Amino acid sequence: MEDAAKLPLPEAFLNFLHSNGIDPSIYTAIHSTPRFIRLKPGFEDYIEEFEAEMKCKVEKLEWLEGFYSLSHDIQIAGSRAYQEGKIYGIDASSGAAVTALHISPGDHVLDLCAAPGAKLCMILDLVGDSGSVTGVDVARHRLAACRTMVQKYALGDRCRLFVADGTTFSVIPVGFHSDCESKSEESVDVFKEWTSRRPWKERKRASRCGTPQLVSRDQPPELIYYGRHSGVVGLPKGELFKTASDDEIASLGYDKVLVDAECTHDGSVKHIQKFEHWGWRTLERRLNLLTNGFRLLKVGGSLVYSTCSLTVAQNEDVLEQFLKENKTAELVEIDAARNWPCKGGRIPKTWRFDPLASQTSGLFVARFTKVVI
Numbered sequence: 001m002e003d004a005a006k007l008p009l010p011e012a013f014l015n016f017l018h019s020n021g022i023d024p025s026i027y028t029a030i031h032s033t034p035r036f037i038r039l040k041p042g043f044e045d046y047i048e049e050f051e052a053e054m055k056c057k058v059e060k061l062e063w064l065e066g067f068y069s070l071s072h073d074i075q076i077a078g079s080r081a082y083q084e085g086k087i088y089g090i091d092a093s094s095g096a097a098v099t100a101l102h103i104s105p106g107d108h109v110l111d112l113c114a115a116p117g118a119k120l121c122m123i124l125d126l127v128g129d130s131g132s133v134t135g136v137d138v139a140r141h142r143l144a145a146c147r148t149m150v151q152k153y154a155l156g157d158r159c160r161l162f163v164a165d166g167t168t169f170s171v172i173p174v175g176f177h178s179d180c181e182s183k184s185e186e187s188v189d190v191f192k193e194w195t196s197r198r199p200w201k202e203r204k205r206a207s208r209c210g211t212p213q214l215v216s217r218d219q220p221p222e223l224i225y226y227g228r229h230s231g232v233v234g235l236p237k238g239e240l241f242k243t244a245s246d247d248e249i250a251s252l253g254y255d256k257v258l259v260d261a262e263c264t265h266d267g268s269v270k271h272i273q274k275f276e277h278w279g280w281r282t283l284e285r286r287l288n289l290l291t292n293g294f295r296l297l298k299v300g301g302s303l304v305y306s307t308c309s310l311t312v313a314q315n316e317d318v319l320e321q322f323l324k325e326n327k328t329a330e331l332v333e334i335d336a337a338r339n340w341p342c343k344g345g346r347i348p349k350t351w352r353f354d355p356l357a358s359q360t361s362g363l364f365v366a367r368f369t370k371v372v373i
């Protein structure tokens with residue numbers, strides 16, 4: 001095994017690991033962790049063509065449907081299957097987090113930290129021809145990239161994208177609960193079909209800001225994309241942003257919520273090598289995302305909390321505090337995890353992928369449901 005001290009990891013990062021009680025040797029798999037791709041359903045026959053074109057061997061992942069692994073040095077962007085939107089790169093641990101949601105066709109799904117969008121694409125694939133997917137991200141430029149991705153993979157039909165702070169986001173999946181499509185377009189101002197021509201306001205904002213734009217907690221959500229069957233077209237404009245009471249959310253909220261919270265990225269070797277600063281983000285920020293995601297979940301629904309950090313402070317500590325404050329939250333078993341190459345977390349029913357043991361990027365994942373008390 002490669003000596004951890006000789007790893008190409010920034011010193012600040014090694015200090016960060018040390019202060020969080022994480023053994024740096026989990027990163028010794030740095031050169032053997034494969035790259036993963038997910039094939040869009042229906043395109044299984046393209047694997048052979050991909051192998052011939054890229055001159056590489058692709059292995060089907062037995063523990064995760066639709067996923068394949070290949071050598072980490074293969075640049076998939078050069079392949080025809082990638083350019084034509086038949087495959088996309090997504091780590092297998094990320095695929096596991098989405099699988100943990102147990103998405104069924106027809107579900108209304110909220111992805112509260114959606115950009116750049118690999119998990120969102122997989123969710124859209126699983127939702128299929130019914131239900132809806134709402135993606136939220138606080139970073140406008142990142143969510144715009146997510147919009148491009150959703151369109152490239154022709155997955156946008158049932159998708160809405162909001163630039164908003166996930167700790168205060170409040171839009172429920174309306175439109176599915178009212179007969180909005182039948183309202184006369186002449187009597188009220190309703191959403192027309194989305195066009196790729198960017199509205200004047202958005203263009204002005206983009207030209208004003210050369211720097212990445214993050215919205216604040218108090219800013220109202222900004223809808224930057226909606227598909228034809230996302231429940232938005234035909235909806236009176238005032239309806240979309242109507243807030244719902246907790247009682248209404250209990251039945252009209254989302255069936256599934258993913259809180260893929262921002263973290264220090266210490267699970268991802270690629271990110272580690274890119275960043276120099278390993279500052280702490282507060283526990284409150286992730287706790288607030290989890291709390292608000294859970295608020296928007298309907299009774300009996302599932303929420304998955306995942307981070308690509310392996311520190312207890314960003315995972316188990318957040319969960320413990322959340323469970324203390326939310327009596328209707330219950331941690332539940334992720335059945336599929338029995339077949340995953342991962343280890344249990346400090347709290348039962350939570351799971352950790354690490355680069356050495358799992359041969360994936362690092363990821364922490366836990367699943368909750370909302371009960372009535």
Ligand SMILES: C[S@@+](CC[C@H](N)C(=O)[O-])C[C@H]1O[C@@H](n2cnc3c(N)ncnc32)[C@H](O)[C@@H]1O
Binds near residue numbers: 114119137
């Ligand atoms: C780990 S990344 C999400 C990756 C994404 N789920 C995917 O699969 O591509 C975390 C994201 O959370 C966003 N984020 C951070 N704080 C947020 C907040 N308060 N509300 C909404 N999004 C937030 C970041 O802009 C970033 O895009």
